[in-house]
Amino acid sequence: MSSGRPAGLLGVDDTKPTVLVVAGHIAPADVPRRHEELAAGLPATAADVVCDVGGLVRPTLAAVELLALLQLTARRRGCRVALRGTGRELRLLLDLVGLGALARE
Template sequence: MDDTKPIVLVVAGHITPADVPRLDEELRAGLPETAAEVVCDVGGLVRPTLAAVEVLARLQLTARRRGCRLGLRGAGPELRLLLDLVGLEALARK
C-alpha cells in the first residue's frame, strides 16, 4: 500500500448518533499503521447536525491515536459553522 496517499473516508447522507460507532470502526478497519493522513470527504452530507460533528470529532481522535492527521474535503458553510461553534474549526481548515 502507498502510505504517501491519504486514506479517504466518505461521510455522506443524513448522519445520526447511531452512525458514529460504524464510521469510527470503518476508519479503524481501513487505516494501515503507516498512514500519515486521513481525508474525510463530507461534500455529500445532507443538512449537517451535531451528530455529524460528533462523527468527525471521533474520527479525528481515532486518527490522532494512530499518529495521523485528519482533514476535511467538501465542507460546506453549515458544517464549518457547526465546527466553529464547538471549537473544532481547525479541522475544517486542514
C-alpha cells in the same frame, strides 16, 4: 548499475493519502457504527488521511461527533486528518463547538 529493491511495499503508493468518505445523514444512533467503519479504514502507521464530507446531507451535531471521534482515533494512531468538501453548514457547526481547526487542516 543497481538492481536493488525499492523501499516500501510493492504496488502500494504510500505518497497518496488515504481517503475516507462520510456521506448521507448521520443520526446520533449511527455514530458508533459509522465510527467503527471509518476507523477500520485508517492506516496502521502515521499517514495523511483525507475525509471527504461533501456528501453529508444537512450536517448535524451527530456528524460533528463522528468527525471528532475520527480525528481522535486518527491522532492516537499518529495520523493527520484533513476534511475535504466541507460545506458552510458543517464549518459553522465545527466552529460552534470549537473544532473549526479540523475543517482547516
